[in-house]
Amino acid sequence: MRLYIGLVHYPVYNKNYEIIASAITTLDLHDLARLARTYDVRRFFVITPLDDQRALVEQVRRHWTEGYGAKYNRHRKEAIGLIGVVSSLEQAIDEIAQSEGEAPLLIATDASRQKDRSVSCEKAREIIQRGEKAVILIFGTAWGLDKAILGLADYVLEPVSGRTGYNHLSVRTAAAIVLDRLAGR
Amino acid sequence: MRLYIGLVHYPVYNKNYEIIASAITTLDLHDLARLARTYDVRRFFVITPLDDQRALVEQVRRHWTEGYGAKYNRHRKEAIGLIGVVSSLEQAIDEIAQSEGEAPLLIATDASRQKDRSVSCEKAREIIQRGEKAVILIFGTAWGLDKAILGLADYVLEPVSGRTGYNHLSVRTAAAIVLDRLAGR
Numbered sequence: 061m062r063l064y065i066g067l068v069h070y071p072v073y074n075k076n077y078e079i080i081a082s083a084i085t086t087l088d089l090h091d092l093a094r095l096a097r098t099y100d101v102r103r104f105f106v107i108t109p110l111d112d113q114r115a116l117v118e119q120v121r122r123h124w125t126e127g128y129g130a131k132y133n134r135h136r137k138e139a140i141g142l143i144g145v146v147s148s149l150e151q152a153i154d155e156i157a158q159s160e161g162e163a164p165l166l167i168a169t170d171a172s173r174q175k176d177r178s179v180s181c182e183k184a185r186e187i188i189q190r191g192e193k194a195v196i197l198i199f200g201t202a203w204g205l206d207k208a209i210l211g212l213a214d215y216v217l218e219p220v221s222g223r224t225g226y227n228h229l230s231v232r233t234a235a236a237i238v239l240d241r242l243a244g245r
Numbered sequence: 246m247r248l249y250i251g252l253v254h255y256p257v258y259n260k261n262y263e264i265i266a267s268a269i270t271t272l273d274l275h276d277l278a279r280l281a282r283t284y285d286v287r288r289f290f291v292i293t294p295l296d297d298q299r300a301l302v303e304q305v306r307r308h309w310t311e312g313y314g315a316k317y318n319r320h321r322k323e324a325i326g327l328i329g330v331v332s333s334l335e336q337a338i339d340e341i342a343q344s345e346g347e348a349p350l351l352i353a354t355d356a357s358r359q360k361d362r363s364v365s366c367e368k369a370r371e372i373i374q375r376g377e378k379a380v381i382l383i384f385g386t387a388w389g390l391d392k393a394i395l396g397l398a399d400y401v402l403e404p405v406s407g408r409t410g411y412n413h414l415s416v417r418t419a420a421a422i423v424l425d426r427l428a429g430r
Contacts, residue, residue: 061408087272091415098407098414135413222283223246223430228320229283230276233421236414240422245408 062194063101063243066152067092069108071206082202084113086120091232093139099243104142105152117145156194164194168205168213171227179215181241188242199235247379248286248428251337252277254293256391267387269298271305276417278324284428289327290337302330341379349379353398356389356412364400366426373427384420
C-alpha cells in the first residue's frame, strides 16, 4: 500500500456555494494525523494557499514533533510527524511523484454521487491495497471540494452511506470511515 | 435495530490513570450526533455528573434545535435533536428501559483488549442488527472508561485496529469507525 491523504482548504465551497479558502481547524490536524498513523498512510498533506494558515500548521507540527508536545505525548508526535504542509494539490502531487517516482492516482471524496468516474469503496480498496500505484485520497473542508478539483480526479469515491439518507458528517468522521473501509485489514 | 450510544465523561481516566470527570468538548456533541443520525441511532446520551457541564450541553442543544442554529442548519437540528443529557450511565439505562420496556444490553468500547467478555465487531454487529434487544454502546472520553464501568458491561468491544499497532484515535473518529462497522449496512 502506498497511500497518501490530503485535506483541502482551497478551492472548496462555502454554504452559498461560493469558492473560498477555509480556515485551518487544528483539531482536524490531530484527528487526521492519528488516522494516518493508524492506517499506515505515508504522508498527510494539509493543503492551503494562505501563508498565515500554513504557518499555523507548521507551528502545531513543531510543537508536537520538536517542542514540549513531543515529550508530553510521544504517540501524538508519531502521528503529527506525518503532516506535510503545501500550498496546493499540485504541490502535494509533485512531492509524491518525487518520492514514489511516478504521479499518484488521485481519488477525491464527495458527499454527493458523481455521474462520471464514481468508484465504489470495494474497487477503491482493491486499487489501494494492490499497491501497484501510489494513491492520494483527498478530503474537502467546509461545504466540500470545488467541482474543478473533482474534475481532475481519476476517481471520485461514492459517498459514505450509513443506514439513513443523512449525509452530513464532519470531515473528521467521514475520513475515519473512508480510511477504515479502504485501508483497513 | 434498537441502538443507543453514550459518551461518558465520568468515571474516566486522566493521563496519570486517576479517575476524573472530563470536560465536555462541544465539537464531539456535533460529531457524535451527526454519526447517530447517519447510523439510525435512537438517542445519543451525553453523560456527566457536573451540573455546569450538563447546562452547557443543554445550551448547545437548545441553540441548534430551537435557537438560531435551528434555522441556520436544519440538518444539524435533526442530529443535535438526538442528544439526551443525563448525569450517569444508570440514568441513561433507566431512560432506555422506560422507552424500550427492558434494560438494554451494555456494550463498552476500550482501546485495550479485555480478557473477559471481549466481543468481535462481527458478533457485536450481529447482536445489534438482529434487534432482539436494545443495545447501548458507550465510548469513554479522556484516557478511557474506568475499569469499573467495563466491569458492568455485558460485552467489551475489541479495540479498533487499523493496519499498524497504533491505537490512539480520538473518540470522535473511533466512534465513527465503530458505528460504521457495527451499524452500517
